[in-house]
Amino acid sequence: MRKTTVPEKILPLDSRSLMIEWDDGIQQIFTYEKLRRECPCATCREMLEQAGGEAPKLLDDHFQLRLIPKDAPSADPILARVDWVGNYALRLVWEDGHDTGIYDYDLLRKLGVDTHTIEKER
Ligand SMILES: [Zn+2]
Helix, strand or coil, X not given: CCCCCCEEEEEECCCCEEEEEECCCCEEEEEHHHHHHCCCCHHHHHHHHHCCCCCCCCCCCHHHHHXXXXXXXXXXXXXXXXXXXXXXXXXXXXXXXXXXXXXXXXXXXXXXXXXXXXXXXX
16 A cells, blocks of 8 residues: 655745645645635635536636625635644644634645646746
């Protein structure tokens, strides 16, 4: 069975994204927008369902914007804090007070973009 990889370092990159360095040497970039959109908490999942199963598009799409419930996350989410949860997950605390999203390492690994991939695409 594959051992779950664990974040070794979490580094803020700029005001919009962070980087996680995993214990297998892989570095991944995460934008706050994506992290917030993929928030696994019940409230956000429910909101997603109400939006028709499609992740609310938060940027540059006026038609989609109307489908987003009024308490949907802002288009420009700001991460306030990252907490360790046991040895399996991170809790992301957003500046608007939303703090119920527990991102387990497997989920994070899926959401991140490998820096190697980014370099290849350039
Ligand atoms: Zn949430």
